[in-house]
Amino acid sequence: MTTSRRAKPETVTIRDIAARADVSPITVSRALRGSEVVRPETREHIARIARELGYIPNFAAGMLTSKVSSMIAVIVPNMANSIFATTLQEIGEGVGEDGYQLLIGCSDYSLEREEELVRTFLSRQTDAIVLTGHLHTPATEKMLRQSRVPVVEMWSLSGAPLGVSIGVNNYDAAVTATEHLISRGRRRIAYIGGDPSGNDRAQARIQGYRDTLEKAGLDFDPALLRTGSFEFDTGAEAVSFFVEEGLDVDAIFAASDIIALGVILELNRRRIAMPEKIAVCGFDDARIAQMVQPALTTIKFPRREIGQRVAEALLAMLSGRAPPQKTCDIGYSLIVRETT
Amino acid sequence: MTTSRRAKPETVTIRDIAARADVSPITVSRALRGSEVVRPETREHIARIARELGYIPNFAAGMLTSKVSSMIAVIVPNMANSIFATTLQEIGEGVGEDGYQLLIGCSDYSLEREEELVRTFLSRQTDAIVLTGHLHTPATEKMLRQSRVPVVEMWSLSGAPLGVSIGVNNYDAAVTATEHLISRGRRRIAYIGGDPSGNDRAQARIQGYRDTLEKAGLDFDPALLRTGSFEFDTGAEAVSFFVEEGLDVDAIFAASDIIALGVILELNRRRIAMPEKIAVCGFDDARIAQMVQPALTTIKFPRREIGQRVAEALLAMLSGRAPPQKTCDIGYSLIVRETT
DNA sequence: CACAAGAATGATAACGGTGTCATTTCATGG
DNA sequence: CCATGAAATGACACCGTTATCATTCTTGTG
Structure with missing residues (x-):
């Protein structure tokens, strides 16, 4: 029972791994991120030790230096509405493969609530923010402009979007x-x-x-x-x-x-x-x-497409590429059936 | 144009506020968190300066020391399914008032995917994790047990839940x-x-x-x-x-x-x-x-109730209180109409 | 065999807050 | 006027990771 100092034996850090693998912490960091510069054998060795120790990385620490949270904020008026639920699902699937997690907020159709949400999302350093619609409080727009976070506005179209606009006319x-x-x-x-x-x-x-x-x-x-x-x-x-x-x-x-x-x-x-x-x-x-x-x-209208396009645009912007287009109209058509 | 060092003039930190208010950073930290020990006038003064400077707190930094993320992870099989969308909505509303944000993951009815999600959520230090159902991989259960994060399992009932179980029989x-x-x-x-x-x-x-x-x-x-x-x-x-x-x-x-x-x-x-x-x-x-x-x-069955109960249980656990009960059966009833 | 050039690894210093304990300030009463 | 204790503020270290630049180790080449 040689507890190191206090009764907090749980957290395994890269330092613990480094000590066991007899390398420096930074090498562990690089190895676990799959960096090419680390020798493959070293990388594997470190990975094994990490697994043995049950290492769980701490995103917060990484975020602090790297400024990357791998989180994308999405604000919808309401999640229970199937149209938005579907969109969320699509966006989640689209960006999930690249390791992004969705942080979801409900505005309840209130612009003030939206402003609040944007504020906390910026605090959380989300890598991008997706908004529903183009109507925002001046404070919201100001924050987003200043923060320089990639922004996507969806479900309606605007000639002068904050970032990228994807939706229906x-x-x-x-x-x-x-x-x-x-x-x-x-x-x-x-x-x-x-x-x-x-x-x-x-x-x-x-x-x-x-x-x-x-x-x-x-x-x-x-x-x-x-x-x-x-x-x-x-x-x-x-x-x-x-x-x-x-x-x-x-x-x-x-x-x-x-x-x-x-x-x-x-x-x-x-x-x-x-x-x-x-x-x-x-x-x-x-x-x-x-x-x-x-x-x-x-x-x-191609409902699933909105989510997909949003995900596409996000991935483009997040990887430094330019989004396909500033404004994307997904179009619509009239389907005449029996009620008219 | 007296950029301090490099072309990174944007980020306002509590240190900037401290300098302007002529107090120490720690006082700013306390003031902004509304601590009672700071003199009300000082608190106000600091709040005003923070507003002037457009200060946006950095959650990641706080998380690192305080170990509190104010995020709650919820894993559902599918968001587009209205039953889960409604639950998410309810949980979000329930915990939102206390400043918690929802981090949502879709398992697509796959236990492996669930395991993956749990892993990244633990990395992100979510303050609690909500799972759908009681079926998990051994690795998932092990991680959750070791991490000591409050866990809620919903939508089905179990005699031996990981944490709290809220659902229907x-x-x-x-x-x-x-x-x-x-x-x-x-x-x-x-x-x-x-x-x-x-x-x-x-x-x-x-x-x-x-x-x-x-x-x-x-x-x-x-x-x-x-x-x-x-x-x-x-x-x-x-x-x-x-x-x-x-x-x-x-x-x-x-x-x-x-x-x-x-x-x-x-x-x-x-x-x-x-x-x-x-x-x-x-x-x-x-x-x-x-x-x-x-x-x-x-x-x-009272569909909205599940979300509400989950939120209740979460808030109880997160504030150190014991949850109302280990297992909560929300009950059901047969409504006979015209199809039988 | 010395040396340049690359490959692999390491040392150090942040990142922006907060916990902990120490210090200062101030009103109060003997 | 000083001791006393509470109220208010501060110093310092550290949370766990990564960016940056420096160092060491290889390897091939003239």
């Missing part, structure tokens, strides 16, 4: 959907989507919807604009609201397929015929869109 | 569901769920299903056991398989409501009556279960 997509409903002879088109405050995706979609109505000479009726969370309920409740208030509605544009599904299920329950009485257009082309009856007309 | 739940189907006079009961390899939740459910069949004197037919990912398609494809192979099936137990939804939609499409021809029981009581037609009979 939400405005155009909403225009396409609304025009489609109008082309089907609809005049009283409702919109159901997320709360636009602090959410540039929602803002852009609503704007596209309103502008298109106006262009077609249709009035915008505030009563037909419903917002809520991205859940089935939001769609179902909106339908109930329209019916119970006796509002005249002949089409619904739902800013998410989940919401649209709620709409469809509620219309089915109320035996309101689609598309005869009410036409429905969704957004996302989730798997469920083609399985539900009637099958949902929707705006499709 | 998957075996009992499957027994209940299967018994219910049998009580409805069904004899040819199919099971559709996740791949059981490396997944103790799936294993327990399948075991419960098989044991119950046996107890009722029913044969287990391997052809009626279908596994796949937790997506609509798995359910829909299984139904197509049963029909196309001409298999006699009068009930389906789906180990997830998403899968069950796929089953219902496919049965609807094929105009197979529920519950007359085929009874269906789901698992989860997702919102969609009561909206779909016919409404889905399912095993309900």
Whole structure:
């Protein structure tokens, strides 16, 4: 029982390995990182000792000098929303092979919360930061500019991104959907989507919807604009609201397929015929869109691609290369099915 | 242009603040951490200067001495699965108020991958580790035991957890569901769920299903056991398989409501009556279960509660208190609706 | 065989905080 | 006016790793 000093026998450091291998700590450091300059036999020898001793490296120590954390921060409004969950999954897989870990924060659609998160992520020296959307507080933008951390903004497009922008043109997509409903002879088109405050995706979609109505000479009726969370309920409740208030509605544009599904299920329950009485257009082309009856007309975009592109751009920036492009529009298309 | 030494003017440290405030660095450290021993005026003064200089603390440096990272690692099989996404969200919210950040890893249902993740999380000195399930490689268990990091295992229950166990008794739940189907006079009961390899939740459910069949004197037919990912398609494809192979099936137990939804939609499409021809029981009581037609009979459990309990237990352990209990069964109940 | 050039390894000093214990300051009461 | 103890502040070392530059060891070559 020759405990070295105090009762803290656990932590094995590179010094312990160095002593056993009869080399200097720095050689151990190099060997464990797989440096080419260390002789292969030495490297192996050190690796074996490290294994024997159950060595666990201390990232914090390394970070302090090397300034590299191998962590990437991602801020999403909400993880439970499948669209963001999928994106996180893709990003995680994409950067994981290069040894990066995801540090995830939820902003709850609050720009102040986002600012807070950015602050702590900078403290943690994440090697890059991924944000959702282009709407940020001035303080957030200032911090990011000053820190010189690679930044990716996703899910909406911006002409002047902080770093790289990868997403969908939400405005155009909403225009396409609304025009489609109008082309089907609809005049009283409702919109159901997320709360636009602090959410540039929602803002852009609503704007596209309103502008298109106006262009077609249709009035915008505030009563037909419903917002809520991205859940089935939001769609179902909106339908109930329209019916119970006796509002005249002949089409619904739902800013998410989940919401649209709620709409469809509620219309089915109320035996309101689609598309005869009410036409429905969704957004996302989730798997469920083609399985539900009637099958949902929707705006499709390559959802997994966003995460993949983000990962690509991150790896490019982190390895010093230039990202493929400043702004990447992943595009969308209208999939017409039975609800319109 | 009096750059101090090299072209690295950016990083503001507590030393810079100390110089400006005419105090020692350690006082700055204490002040910024809100220590009571520093005079309030001094504290404020230092805080103001820190703000002026745009000081961003360096967690890594602090971690090195204090051994506290304020990070909690969570390993889930898959983030895109809404059940885990919700749990992550809850855990994040629960521990976020106390300043903890979530470091998330995806094991892809692989125990080896989990081992790897645990290793890097230990390297990063996360203050606690949350795992999904109780099935781990021996190396994983050894590392966790040695490291003395607080561990929570969630979503399944174990008599001998590594730390704290919070979840559902998957075996009992499957027994209940299967018994219910049998009580409805069904004899040819199919099971559709996740791949059981490396997944103790799936294993327990399948075991419960098989044991119950046996107890009722029913044969287990391997052809009626279908596994796949937790997506609509798995359910829909299984139904197509049963029909196309001409298999006699009068009930389906789906180990997830998403899968069950796929089953219902496919049965609807094929105009197979529920519950007359085929009874269906789901698992989860997702919102969609009561909206779909016919409404889905399912095993309900307080899904959000798991995340909340995990967060609670974590905070307790991290603040030195004992967790509420070693093993926490959040319970479940059978919700009978129209599909059985 | 001496010597240059590369290969392999090492010594030293940070990196930016914080734990520990020592010191100074200050009000209080005898 | 000084002893006393609490309040406030400071000095120093160290956390575990790595960047930087220096040193030693090989090896091939004229």
